[in-house]
Amino acid sequence: MSLTLTVDGPRWREHLRRTAAAHPGLVPVVKGNGYGFGLGRLARRTQWLAEQDLGHEPGAGTCDTLAVGTYDEIGEVAQRFGGSIVVLTPWRPFGTALEATDDDHLAERLVHTVGRLEDLRDLLERRPRARFVLERMTSMQRHGFTARGLWSVGEVLRAHPGARLEGVAMHFPLAHGSHTSEASRLLTDVVGAELPEGDGARTVWVSHLSDAELAGLAARWPEYRFRSRMGTGLWLGERSALSVTSTVLDVHPLERGDVFGYRGRTAPKSGHLLVVTGGTAHGIGLEAPTGDLGLRGRAATLARGGLDAVGFVRSPFSIDAKQRLFAEPPHMQASMLFLPTGARVPAVGDLLDVRVRYTATTFDRVVVT
Amino acid sequence: MSPAATRAEPSAPLRVQEIPPADHLAFLDGRSSASFLQTPAWGRVKAEWRRESLGFFAGDELVGAALVLYRQLPRLKRYLAYVPEGPVIDWGDDDLARWLEPLAAHCRARGAFGVRMGPPVVTARWSAQQVKDGIADDAVRRLGDLAPLERDVVGARVVSQLESLGWRHQGVEGGFAAGQPQFVFQVPLVDDDAAPLDEDAVLKAMNQQWRRNIKKAAKAGVEVQSTSGVAEALEALPDFHELYVHTAERDHFTPRPLSYFRTMVEALAGEGEQLGQPDRLRLHLARHEGDLVAATIAIRVGTHAWYSYGASSTEKRDVRGSNAAQWAMMRDALAAGAHVYDLRGITDTLEADDSHVGLIQFKVGTGGQAVEYAGEWDLPLNKVLYRAFSLYMARR
Numbered sequence: 001m002s003l004t005l006t007v008d009g010p011r012w013r014e015h016l017r018r019t020a021a022a023h024p025g026l027v028p029v030v031k032g033n034g035y036g037f038g039l040g041r042l043a044r045r046t047q048w049l050a051e052q053d054l055g056h057e058p059g060a061g062t063c064d065t066l067a068v069g070t071y072d073e074i075g076e077v078a079q080r081f082g083g084s085i086v087v088l089t090p091w092r093p094f095g096t097a098l099e100a101t102d103d104d105h106l107a108e109r110l111v112h113t114v115g116r117l118e119d120l121r122d123l124l125e126r127r128p129r130a131r132f133v134l135e136r137m138t139s140m141q142r143h144g145f146t147a148r149g150l151w152s153v154g155e156v157l158r159a160h161p162g163a164r165l166e167g168v169a170m171h172f173p174l175a176h177g178s179h180t181s182e183a184s185r186l187l188t189d190v191v192g193a194e195l196p197e198g199d200g201a202r203t204v205w206v207s208h209l210s211d212a213e214l215a216g217l218a219a220r221w222p223e224y225r226f227r228s229r230m231g232t233g234l235w236l237g238e239r240s241a242l243s244v245t246s247t248v249l250d251v252h253p254l255e256r257g258d259v260f261g262y263r264g265r266t267a268p269k270s271g272h273l274l275v276v277t278g279g280t281a282h283g284i285g286l287e288a289p290t291g292d293l294g295l296r297g298r299a300a301t302l303a304r305g306g307l308d309a310v311g312f313v314r315s316p317f318s319i320d321a322k323q324r325l326f327a328e329p330p331h332m333q334a335s336m337l338f339l340p341t342g343a344r345v346p347a348v349g350d351l352l353d354v355r356v357r358y359t360a361t362t363f364d365r366v367v368v369t
Numbered sequence: 370m371s372p373a374a375t376r377a378e379p380s381a382p383l384r385v386q387e388i389p390p391a392d393h394l395a396f397l398d399g400r401s402s403a404s405f406l407q408t409p410a411w412g413r414v415k416a417e418w419r420r421e422s423l424g425f426f427a428g429d430e431l432v433g434a435a436l437v438l439y440r441q442l443p444r445l446k447r448y449l450a451y452v453p454e455g456p457v458i459d460w461g462d463d464d465l466a467r468w469l470e471p472l473a474a475h476c477r478a479r480g481a482f483g484v485r486m487g488p489p490v491v492t493a494r495w496s497a498q499q500v501k502d503g504i505a506d507d508a509v510r511r512l513g514d515l516a517p518l519e520r521d522v523v524g525a526r527v528v529s530q531l532e533s534l535g536w537r538h539q540g541v542e543g544g545f546a547a548g549q550p551q552f553v554f555q556v557p558l559v560d561d562d563a564a565p566l567d568e569d570a571v572l573k574a575m576n577q578q579w580r581r582n583i584k585k586a587a588k589a590g591v592e593v594q595s596t597s598g599v600a601e602a603l604e605a606l607p608d609f610h611e612l613y614v615h616t617a618e619r620d621h622f623t624p625r626p627l628s629y630f631r632t633m634v635e636a637l638a639g640e641g642e643q644l645g646q647p648d649r650l651r652l653h654l655a656r657h658e659g660d661l662v663a664a665t666i667a668i669r670v671g672t673h674a675w676y677s678y679g680a681s682s683t684e685k686r687d688v689r690g691s692n693a694a695q696w697a698m699m700r701d702a703l704a705a706g707a708h709v710y711d712l713r714g715i716t717d718t719l720e721a722d723d724s725h726v727g728l729i730q731f732k733v734g735t736g737g738q739a740v741e742y743a744g745e746w747d748l749p750l751n752k753v754l755y756r757a758f759s760l761y762m763a764r765r
Contacts, residue, residue, distance in 0.1 A: 147529045147530075147533065148463070151463070151526065185529075185532055188525045188528045188529050188532075189525070189529050190525075191520045191521075191522065191524075191525035192522055192525035192526040192528075192529050194522045219513070219514055220513055220514075222513075222514060222515060222516040223516030223517070
């Protein structure tokens with residue numbers, strides 16, 4: 001009676017191992033809804049990866065650190081994973097960031113992301129031995145230091161000899177051509193920062209770089225160590241190991257003109273009404289922006305949003321590999337589908353395949369075989 | 370130079386205007402060093418281009434200088450303003466805009482469609498041993514594949530700033546650029562604390578073959594005669610040039626005419642004499658039993674000494690005249706208190722089968738460092754003409 005994510009365990013774990021083995025120093029990203037798996041499960045899985053023999057040189061540090069998105073997420077992972085936790089949202093002198101900073105038990109494991117000079121000073125006043133990465137602003141223009149800002153950091157750090165710099169972080173926009181030249185340009189700013197000598201001054205944390213881009217950068221900056229932060233590619237990289245199913249809860253025959261549903265709609269033709277698990281509470285029927293900026297993409301989004309205005313709209317539920325129509329907008333935990341006469345009618349208890357965005361879906365159950 | 374030291378200074382806008390060559394020269398002479406391509410004399414060597422001595426002024430004080438060569442676009446009264454290995458300014462300033470914007474504005478007013486310059490700042494260095502290992506390692510293709518001994522903070526900040534100020538790096542891979550080389554080979558003549566090295570220390574840094582060859586030349590009785598001042602240099606020039614033309618034939622490059630060298634000697638050595646420095650430009654002629662076996666031209670401006678041109682005979686290679694001439698130039702530079710002996714350009718390729726690698730190997734034997742400079746940068750002032758010029762250069 002649930003929306004279920006079924007994971008082909010052996011296949012998934014093999015993919016995780018292979019990905020980690022191919023990326024020495026990998027930092028798994030465990031944030032948001034935990035990519036559909038849940039934060040806790042991914043934290044345990046990261047611990048498992050850290051214990052694997054991946055054939056890396058000692059000191060590669062693969063999976064010795066995981067990344068969470070926010071300070072609020074730390075609680076979900078801290079007990080399940082024993083290594084360091086880097087928070088991707090930049091540290092600010094307010095809110096949960098301060099609670100986490102003041103927590104003595106966490107202090108040794110927590111790696112803050114700092115993107116403003118005043119924050120760095122503030123953080124080091126509160127915790128002179130804080131661990132942190134310096135975020136360099138990229139073309140994304142989200143968070144982080146400018147070149148000049150980074151140049152000033154060197155001085156602040158020399159005034160705080162106890163501060164523990166773990167590296168410089170760069171968060172690139174999703175593929176828009178190659179990032180190699182931008183990354184190289186930003187690395188020149190890192191050289192200009194004259195950071196205190198040590199591993200931290202030579203470690204760069206990057207997101208969204210392809211393997212080829214990473215290899216190109218490593219060749220151009222051989223004395224730097226690049227740590228790849230990876231979420232989607234790691235956890236969801238082997239799609240064929242994942243399947244999502246909904247359960248048929250009820251099946252009702254419907255004649256043309258019959259009234260049904262919350263909103264008293266009328267059936268346009270005869271067929272069957274299916275009530276299946278999976279509704280707005282799971283994220284079904286709610287559109288996350290797809291990033292498709294083309295006319296067609298925008299039109300499709302509009303159509304899905306305007307579901308109750310005209311006719312039926314395609315649902316993510318499929319029967320016999322054909323996506324079926326919503327009979328009305330999804331409810332909180334269930335959806336009503338319309339099945340026209342002539343289609344095979346599933347029985348109560350049957351499972352339907354569902355196409356979802358994992359990062360925007362909450363599953364009732366996750367079954368790893 | 371500490372970048373922190375310059376940051377405290379207030380950023381006042383600078384004024385750029387033409388200055389008399391004498392003021393230009395006096396300014397350069399008051400500094401530790403500058404590229405010889407930035408001396409007024411060099412402008413006279415490049416007589417086919419219009420030249421201008423520029424001064425950068427903070428209030429009334431001359432704080433920087435540039436030799437600008439204006440290269441005319443074919444058939445148009447528009448120019449590329451070229452500042453080779455310059456300008457001579459405080460590159461450690463974190464506000465380079467206050468130097469470069471008035472420079473660009475001045476060049477635009479002079480009819481320039483673009484400015485090209487070569488900031489004389491180092492970005493990275495590699496040891497001779499690293500370069501040697503790199504050539505031996507098949508996995509290493511370019512100098513940049515090796516972690517450098519150091520990356521220079523000032524150099525990095527210059528590169529960062531030029532990017533953000535709209536300048537474009539004129540990069541080349543695997544060969545020489547049309548302009549000045551971005552990678553050179555240099556032998557340091559002072560230690561890390563800037564204390565002068567002695568001859569033994571410089572010899573000791575060389576590889577065994579170089580040391581052996583220098584010894585061999587001395588044992589064979591090779592004598593190196595070094596000129597002083599304009600007259601002696603002019604007198605030695607025909608001998609140098611004859612051997613240089615011979616070298617060009619053997620090594621398949623196009624020699625420059627004798628008149629080019631005469632102009633160079635008169636301008637550079639002449640400028641030296643004017644300053645009471647008879648060794649600004651020197652010819653070194655290595656002879657064995659009366660036969661000229663090698664000849665070179667050396668230039669020194671302040672603490673920087675360059676090996677500029679070289680020629681060698683095909684006969685009597687076993688007496689190692691080239692090594693003798695190189696050693697004479699190095700000793701000369703040491704005696705003059707130079708900080709660096711510069712063997713000039715190398716390519717960044719380290720592939721053992723590349724045609725340029727022999728040149729690197731020769732220079733690496735001196736035990737110095739491969740040095741990466743910031744390279745040459747262009748600022749387009751007129752986008753249409755600049756693009757036309759780039760196309761023209763690419764097709765040349």
